[in-house]
Amino acid sequence: MVRVAIAGASGYTGFELLRILCRHPRATVTTITSRANAGEALADVYPSLRGHCDLIFQDTTPEILTADADLVFTALPHQAAMEIIPELLNRGVKVVDLSADFRFRDPAVYQAWYQEHTAPDLLAESVYGLPELYRDTIARARLVGNPGCYPTSILLAAAPLLVHRLVDPQSLIADSKSGVSGAGRGLSLTTHFCEVNDGFRAYKVAEHRHTPEIEQELSVLAGRQVRISFTPHLVPMSRGILSTLYAQLRAGVTAEQVRDAYHDLYGKERFVRLCPQGQFPSTLQVRGTNYCDLAWKVDPRTGRVVVVSVIDNLTRGASGQAVCNMNIMMGFDEDCGLEDAPWLP
Numbered sequence: 498m499v500r501v502a503i504a505g506a507s508g509y510t511g512f513e514l515l516r517i518l519c520r521h522p523r524a525t526v527t528t529i530t531s532r533a534n535a536g537e538a539l540a541d542v543y544p545s546l547r548g549h550c551d552l553i554f555q556d557t558t559p560e561i562l563t564a565d566a567d568l569v570f571t572a573l574p575h576q577a578a579m580e581i582i583p584e585l586l587n588r589g590v591k592v593v594d595l596s597a598d599f600r601f602r603d604p605a606v607y608q609a610w611y612q613e614h615t616a617p618d619l620l621a622e623s624v625y626g627l628p629e630l631y632r633d634t635i636a637r638a639r640l641v642g643n644p645g646c647y648p649t650s651i652l653l654a655a656a657p658l659l660v661h662r663l664v665d666p667q668s669l670i671a672d673s674k675s676g677v678s679g680a681g682r683g684l685s686l687t688t689h690f691c692e693v694n695d696g697f698r699a700y701k702v703a704e705h706r707h708t709p710e711i712e713q714e715l716s717v718l719a720g721r722q723v724r725i726s727f728t729p730h731l732v733p734m735s736r737g738i739l740s741t742l743y744a745q746l747r748a749g750v751t752a753e754q755v756r757d758a759y760h761d762l763y764g765k766e767r768f769v770r771l772c773p774q775g776q777f778p779s780t781l782q783v784r785g786t787n788y789c790d791l792a793w794k795v796d797p798r799t800g801r802v803v804v805v806s807v808i809d810n811l812t813r814g815a816s817g818q819a820v821c822n823m824n825i826m827m828g829f830d831e832d833c834g835l836e837d838a839p840w841l842p
């Protein structure tokens with residue numbers, strides 16, 4: 498059994514980690530932390546977990562997080578994560594960080610979009626935690642930067658097209674719609690029920706901080722610097738992301754080549770499901786799971802391919818992917834604890 502601590506267990510991704518790990522056959526959660534809830538029982542903060550886990554929240558300190566753990570999930574806001582992760586590593590645990598603090602290869606990019614990086618040396622060591630692309634390095638990692646939710650949905654949609662050189666990498670446009678839990682559990686006017694319900698809006702157009710993360714990984718896949726137009730939208734649902742990706746096909750590329758590229762990259766993948774031709778996925782079909790469901794269509798009128806990708810932002814976009822990364826780091830089967838079928842309705 499691997500002993501696990503969760504920093505920031507009172508937030509939405511922390512809760513989702515607990516939901517998954519409570520039934521994980523090879524992991525046991527020993528420690529949960531939150532500054533505001535320290536001293537309270539988990540079941541008092543999250544009554545839905547009553548009977549599944551009887552832990553008490555403790556304060557978020559490196560000493561507490563490493564006292565009885567082999568691996569720590571840091572489900573903390575950006576900046577707060579990098580403030581404690583160097584000390585966690587010094588104390589000998591492995592870390593899967595759900596924030597953006599260890600997703601970037603170049604500290605200057607992080608600093609341009611976030612803030613000063615207080616542990617830039619660790620960026621050279623951390624591994625971007627997208628299992629389909631990096632499972633071999635994840636297996637050897639001590640520190641994994643778990644991908645952002647929008648990047649996960651967009652990178653999985655784009656990868657076959659770039660790996661097989663089927664599209665002009667500079668033509669990529671991604672239009673994404675997220676449920677409100679993507680903004681975390683904290684209260685704010687933008688996620689207030691009356692501000693979100695019955696409406697639908699774009700936000701942070703051409704300036705969302707996931708743009709450099711997406712471009713970093715698209716550039717690796719394309720073998721050259723890539724720029725993307727990325728527009729996120731907030732939709733009135735609790736969970737889920739649907740991303741629509743548009744790309745210009747290179748001259749002469751056929752629909753059969755596009756189909757073969759998706760089957761080549763994902764044919765054996767446990768968590769990427771390719772929809773039957775003509776069926777486009779709903780966020781409902783991946784709810785509460787680590788699946789990314791993909792569908793595409795070549796439009797012969799425009800010479801573009803349109804790809805639709807759906808994930809659950811809290812599971813595949815955060816905590817499910819984090820557990821998958823833990824499984825790889827510990828040498829477990831990738832789907833250990835992640836085998837559940839989606840919920841419906």
Ligand SMILES: NC(=O)C1=CN([C@@H]2O[C@H](COP(=O)(O)OP(=O)(O)OC[C@H]3O[C@@H](n4cnc5c(N)ncnc54)[C@H](OP(=O)(O)O)[C@@H]3O)[C@@H](O)[C@H]2O)C=CC1
Binds near residue numbers: 506575681814
């Ligand atoms: N929600 C989502 O869909 C996704 C979120 N992420 C990332 O995962 C991380 C967690 O997100 P989420 O669970 O949604 O966030 P929440 O706001 O729901 O939870 C944040 C958690 O961190 C703790 N916390 C807040 N501020 C600090 C601080 N300064 N120092 C230490 N602890 C702090 C909070 O508890 P307390 O204040 O009591 O200590 C709480 O437990 C973030 O980095 C987020 O960007 C990534 C992908 C998807």
Ligand SMILES: CC(=O)N[C@@H](CCC(=O)OP(=O)(O)O)C(=O)O
Binds near residue numbers: 595
């Ligand atoms: C709906 C919503 O607000 N979504 C969040 C994305 C959450 C996410 O993936 O988080 P990271 O901050 O860890 O990169 C946003 O747009 O900021």
